Amino acid sequence: MSLRIGVPSKGRLMEKTFGWFGARGVTMARTGNDREYAGAVDGIAGVELVLLSAGEIPRELAAGRIHLGVTGSDLVRDKLADWPRQVVELAPLGFGHADLILAVPCCWVDVETVDDLDAAAAAFRRSHGHRLRIATKYHRLVRDFLTAQGVADYQLVDSQGATEGTVKHQTAEAIADITSSGETLRANHLKVLEDGMIHRSQAVLFAARTAPWTGDTETLRALARKLGLDLPGDLVPGA
Amino acid sequence: MTEIAPPRAAVRAEGEALMATFRAAGALPVECDMLQPAGTLLDLYGEDIRARAYVTADPLRGEMMLRPDFTVPVVETHMAHGADPARYCYLGEVFRKQDRPGARPSEFLQVGFELFDRTEPQAADAEVFALFAQALAPLGLRAVTGDIGILMAAVRGLKTTERRRAALLRHVWRPHRFRALLDRFSGRSAMAPARARLLERLTSGSAQDLIGAAGPMIGLRSEDEIAARAAALVEDAAAPPLAATEAALLYDLLTLEAPAGAALRHLRGIEPMLPAIAPAVDRFEARLAALAAHGIDPETLPFEAGHGRSSMEYYDGFVFSFHAANPDLPPVATGGRYDALTEVLGQGRSIPAVGGVIRPALVAGLRGDAA
Numbered sequence: 001m002s003l004r005i006g007v008p009s010k011g012r013l014m015e016k017t018f019g020w021f022g023a024r025g026v027t028m029a030r031t032g033n034d035r036e037y038a039g040a041v042d043g044i045a046g047v048e049l050v051l052l053s054a055g056e057i058p059r060e061l062a063a064g065r066i067h068l069g070v071t072g073s074d075l076v077r078d079k080l081a082d083w084p085r086q087v088v089e090l091a092p093l094g095f096g097h098a099d100l101i102l103a104v105p106c107c108w109v110d111v112e113t114v115d116d117l118d119a120a121a122a123a124f125r126r127s128h129g130h131r132l133r134i135a136t137k138y139h140r141l142v143r144d145f146l147t148a149q150g151v152a153d154y155q156l157v158d159s160q161g162a163t164e165g166t167v168k169h170q171t172a173e174a175i176a177d178i179t180s181s182g183e184t185l186r187a188n189h190l191k192v193l194e195d196g197m198i199h200r201s202q203a204v205l206f207a208a209r210t211a212p213w214t215g216d217t218e219t220l221r222a223l224a225r226k227l228g229l230d231l232p233g234d235l236v237p238g239a
Numbered sequence: 240m241t242e243i244a245p246p247r248a249a250v251r252a253e254g255e256a257l258m259a260t261f262r263a264a265g266a267l268p269v270e271c272d273m274l275q276p277a278g279t280l281l282d283l284y285g286e287d288i289r290a291r292a293y294v295t296a297d298p299l300r301g302e303m304m305l306r307p308d309f310t311v312p313v314v315e316t317h318m319a320h321g322a323d324p325a326r327y328c329y330l331g332e333v334f335r336k337q338d339r340p341g342a343r344p345s346e347f348l349q350v351g352f353e354l355f356d357r358t359e360p361q362a363a364d365a366e367v368f369a370l371f372a373q374a375l376a377p378l379g380l381r382a383v384t385g386d387i388g389i390l391m392a393a394v395r396g397l398k399t400t401e402r403r404r405a406a407l408l409r410h411v412w413r414p415h416r417f418r419a420l421l422d423r424f425s426g427r428s429a430m431a432p433a434r435a436r437l438l439e440r441l442t443s444g445s446a447q448d449l450i451g452a453a454g455p456m457i458g459l460r461s462e463d464e465i466a467a468r469a470a471a472l473v474e475d476a477a478a479p480p481l482a483a484t485e486a487a488l489l490y491d492l493l494t495l496e497a498p499a500g501a502a503l504r505h506l507r508g509i510e511p512m513l514p515a516i517a518p519a520v521d522r523f524e525a526r527l528a529a530l531a532a533h534g535i536d537p538e539t540l541p542f543e544a545g546h547g548r549s550s551m552e553y554y555d556g557f558v559f560s561f562h563a564a565n566p567d568l569p570p571v572a573t574g575g576r577y578d579a580l581t582e583v584l585g586q587g588r589s590i591p592a593v594g595g596v597i598r599p600a601l602v603a604g605l606r607g608d609a610a
Contacts, residue, residue: 081338106454109446110468112433118416122409123468124460131285143286150416152285152409167458189454194433 002048003219004211006060006069009037009051013203016095017070024227044226046219055079057206062086064210067220074100074178074201078141087206090229096203098178100138102145102196105167105174106189113195114149117174121153124173135159135172138198142176145198164188207235245603250348253606254330254599257350260374261328266352269327271312277302279311283553283583293334305334310553310577311584313353314592318585324356330599343569344600353594355581360591361522364557364576365529367593371561371572372535375597378605380561380571384499385546386526387411388556388576389506389519393492396515397485399424400478402471414493414548421489426480438476441469488513495544499527500537502544526557547573553580557593563605571605572597 007028008014018028027042028049039049050066057071058079070093080086104111111120121132132154136142139156146154157172164184166172176198179185185192205227213220213235224231262268274297280288292307306312309329317325330350337345352370356363372382394407403424410416422428440449446466456462480486488509495502506520527537547558556576563571574595582589 082340085340105457105460107450107456107458107462108460108465109440109449109453110437110465110472112437113431115419115431115434116437119406120460120464120468122406123464127464128459131282140290143290147287147290148415150410150413150419152413155281155286156289170459173458173460189457195431 002046003068003216003223004048004050004066005041006050006052006057006066006071007039008054008057008070013054013070013096014051017093017203020093020095021227026223026226044219044223046216047223058083058087061206061208062210064208064212067208067211067213067216068223069206069208070203071206072096072098072201073204074098074138074141074199076204076206077199078138081140086210087208088232088235090205090207090224090231091227093203093205096201098180098201100141100176100178100198100201101192102134102142102174102176102198103164103179103185103190103192106191108191111193113193114146114151117193117196118149118151118153121151125153131155132174133157133172134174134176135163135166136176137161137163138176138178141198164190205229207231209235244344245600245607249607250600250603253603254348254350257374257597257599257602258328258330261326261350261352261370264326264352264370266326266328269313269316269329271306271309271316271329271331273306273332274303275306275312276300277304279315279584280304280307283311283580290338291335293336306331307335308333309349309351309596310353310580310594313351313594314577314581314584317353317355317590317592318581318588321355323590324354324358326355327353327594348599349596350599351594351596353592355590355592357591360556360576360593361525362529363591363593364526365533365535367574367595368530368557368559369533369535371559371574371595371597372533375561375572375602378563378571378602380563381541383541383543383546383560383562385543385558386519386523386556387547387554387558389516389523390492390544390548391555392516392519393489393513396513397481397489399481400475402475403478412548412550412553414545417548418493421481421486424481425483425486427486438472441473446470484512492544495542497542498538499530499540499542502542503527503537522556547575553577555579559595563601568601569598571601 007017021028025043029040031038031040037051039051041047041049052060054071055075057069058076060066061069062080076083076087111117124132134154135157137160142156159166163175163177165188166175277294293305295303297303313327332346333349334346337343352367354363354367391408391411394404397404406420407417410420446469450462450465497505503524510517510520531537547554554575554577556578558575560570561572572595576593578591581592
């Protein structure tokens with residue numbers, strides 16, 4: 001048996017994850033040629049590196065096919081129903097910061113808050129005959145946020161990329177998307193609602209509640225000691 | 240309540256027995272498609288229903304939903320070729336996504352009764368409630384009733400701007416937002432700093448100038464729409480807060496919970512200060528009289544003025560539910576009046592309607608416990 005840890009397979013998220021573990025004496029590296037998704041772990045025995053797309057890591061954790069995984073807190077909350085029942089946050093990693101926000105066109109001088117958006121949506125539906133469209137790929141997070149706020153007369157339209165352009169192209173009236181600096185929003189003449197912060201995301205080390213830990217609890221304990229983590233008592237019996 | 244679900248055959252038999260009761264009460268059995276067009280349901284219930292209903296794609300008809308309830312298809316069937324008045328009953332599966340692991344099923348049988356009658360709405364309310372109370376009597380359930388019509392009448396009678404009344408009415412089914420609006424309109428909550436800054440800007444120059452300075456016009460929402468809402472905001476800021484007495488009465492109404500007879504006397508007591516509720520209170524009184532004629536005592540019947548507001552059922556008058564002792568169980572039966580829904584679905588035509596549904600699985604489970 002080995003303890004399987006899922007790590008984003010490319011880009012800055014992978015490099016920073018490698019850096020975070022490396023600083024704690026666990027060396028991760030990709031192996032083979034640079035197109036091959038294979039990796040190795042040094043500094044601790046019994047840990048297997050699984051390189052995955054960050055977007056797939058929540059699903060693999062929920063299915064118990066990996067024991068640990070590094071991915072964005074936004075992805076876990078959006079892709080997993082009742083996520084605290086399925087995974088445990090072991091440690092925020094302090095990088096990969098991004099905010100999921102609600103944004104509307106700058107020219108909407110009458111809309112600064114979610115309350116304004118709700119009122120604008122009511123009027124929009126009356127004059128256009130359809131609900132105000134909000135483009136996003138974070139359907140669960142956005143819908144839960146708007147439901148909790150009691151917003152009505154909107155609809156979510158799916159946008160898997162270039163979401164900031166949907167308003168200009170008239171496929172949506174507003175957007176909910178990830179931003180770090182806000183530059184893309186400004187370039188597309190969009191502004192963030194003052195209370196439109198849906199989730200502050202960062203990279204987090206998660207543990208799967210459903211993974212078969214039997215045989216790997218020693219490895220997990222050793223890894224936790226090396227990483228300086230406290231393991232929640234309900235994760236692994238006796239850990 | 241036992242944790243083990245009763246056998247499906249027993250549940251269906253329970254449903255069929257309830258169908259027989261409804262048929263004996265004069266209802267015509269109806270069948271409805273399991274696949275319903277998503278658009279109709281989304282327009283009625285909003286995006287929230289996506290979190291609760293299974294959505295699937297049909298290559299020709301587009302987005303479809305596994306029926307989350309029967310009300311909409313039964314109303315559509317009635318609107319297409321129904322007699323007047325009409326009583327319908329149905330038995331079949333409904334589908335609700337569950338976002339939490341646990342005992343609540345995502346697929347279950349529902350048996351229901353709907354009554355379309357434009358002559359005597361209060362008698363119709365009482366007929367449906369009495370039918371359900373009688374059918375469920377052996378289970379010793381706790382009934383709760385309410386009347387969203389009284390709250391709506393109170394809002395319509397507020398001495399404030401039409402815009403504020405409309406905003407409150409729009410959010411009657413969203414208690415959190417309703418409360419926030421009421422707090423704002425009555426001056427109980429301070430204006431949000433963002434709104435204060437916004438008003439300062441909007442009063443400092445013309446909306447057209449502000450829009451021009453804010454950036455290029457993008458999207459479907461036009462300059463006129465933006466300017467119109469800006470004007471509405473400025474106008475609203477100048478409107479005086481709700482009179483303290485009116486606001487206090489509305490808060491009182493939101494929390495009114497009492498036996499129906501006592502609730503009626505309480506409402507009659509506040510009526511002189513809120514005369515707009517008088518017709519709704521008259522209807523309430525007539526309903527209680529009709530219920531009493533069915534042997535249901537208003538002095539012991541629980542009434543909650545806010546009951547049914549957080550359900551997605553679009554009820555706008557009488558509402559009721561029946562509950563088992565175990566608070567973890569969903570209601571065994573729910574129902575109410577939904578006149579506005581028939582108006583929306585009837586595209587101009589409407590017919591007063593009241594009805595309800597029972598979950599046969601819960602009935603079978605409770606019978607098993609009692610045995």
